[in-house]
Amino acid sequence: MMPLIQVNNLSKEYKLPGYLFNRKTFSALFPLSFEIQAYKTLAIVGESGSGKTTLAKLLVGAESPTTGNIKLNGEELQTGNFKQRCQYIRMIYQDSSTTLNPSLTIQQLLDEPLKLNTALDENERSTLISETLRQVGLLTDHMNFYPHMLSGGQKQRISLARAIILKPQVIILDEALASLDPSLRSQMINLLLDIQHQMGLAFVLISHNIGIVKHFSDDIMVLDKGKVIEAGKTSDVLAKPTQRYTKKLIMSQQFQQFSK
């Protein structure tokens, strides 16, 4: 089976300030390759500054890679071609309350990606929006609400609706579950699993929480200072970590087990 997304030798270097003979570069991400199948989730864990967010930015096309390429369904994604990329790769951010424009209603918010990426007319767009809202567990009435009228969990659902409205194939969750309260978080996880099952999405999950990673992901990639130090099946890596950093990460989230 052909992988949905294929990344070859992707790397990113940033230029540091300096003159002709004193030019330096900073490697945020050393060359790495991986692939994700449809219906699968890849988890990326690592400390801050390990290149997790850089990788997410490269995947979503916000930054251009220094080397390497990304292939979606065997077709290479060009940097700068947002028409192609916005359709298929979408992103959800950590803090949903700051990523939604407070001066637009939910309908206007969800209308924007449709206006930019599709040729649908107004009625079709409106039906699609209400369908998507129902898919993420909200009501059609929520179309006329402003973001501040919704609770944190509902706002995160709007972010998800904005991500899936274009029927993408890959969704990048950049700490999307971190700021939610525990009872809302499990609702959101259930919703994400549901949508993955329905639409055959691939997720890239960037997270700190080992518990969620363990439950939610199929494969895992541990980054440290821009390098992949460990990768493989989540259950294997978490059961037998070989690297010191991975062990430390798992140990730091020890959970007291009580016999039930």
Place this chain on the structure above:
Amino acid sequence: MNILDIRNLSIVLVSGNKRILAVDRVSLSMKEGELRGLVGESGSGKSLLAQAIMGVLDEKWIVDADRFHWRGTDLMRLSVAERKKVISKDVAIIFQEPMSCLDPTTTIGAQLEEAVDDEQLTGYFWQKKKQRKEAAIKLLHKVGIQKHTFCLKSYPHQLTEALCQRVMIAMALARRPMLLIADEPTASMESTNQSQIFRLLASLNQLKNMSLLLISHDLENMTHWTNRITVMYSGQFVEAGTTKQIFSTPFHPYTRALVDSSPYANSKLEPKSYLSALPGSIPILQHLPIGCRLGPRCPRAQQACVDAPKAKNHHGHLVSCHFSLKETY
């Protein structure tokens, strides 16, 4: 002896002519040297409770309690000034996001020296400056910062988040408090740094016999560190007991849901299977349900739940629910 004994504390927000009951009859008692966790989701009033203990709520909030004792003295009877004196001597608090709590325009050294109490310094006034500095260095050593000269000279933005939190703890320790309230000390921190801070707090609790009230929204993080846990929901008391009781035999449906929703607690759970979750979301302050506030989301709710339940004590395991899960175990 209980150092802190709070019975039926209510906090009312007065806005315009409306009165909103933000915290509804919560009880909390702490023994000397105890490490207690206070768990609740956002809007559950746990930070308000901490602020009420410190006495820093302004006149918009009305605090009322049947009993509010600090080491035998009734705080409700004291005047504001007297109360401040008692509390600031024995209780200290640290907040989340230490970077934003420290003064960005002053060095860490100056801020730490300011926190050192005059009474601790012996000697004449010309010796005091030196003593103050030594006290600051000693405080930094206590919280595990070895490079004190570097730390004292730097500004908050030059240090990492975890170091800043250590500095905050050092400031809190300056008056040798009997009770330290840590209000989400590790929110928005890396998990490796989180465990460092928790380990430091736990060791202070062990070595100095300092009581610790650890406030967090995440039940998962707490289990490893606390002896006893109090759970709150939407301003109401839910359940209190030892960590083991809360985890292996939760009596309240809400605690049950919290434990079940954590992928960590159920290691037997199949990966990618559905987690159990309560329907709906946390009610906002303007639209609180009557009676038990979990009512609309609760799987066991019945007609009786429109009256708020009273806390019942089962061998030190307090639960406030009409239909507790006690019989099911």
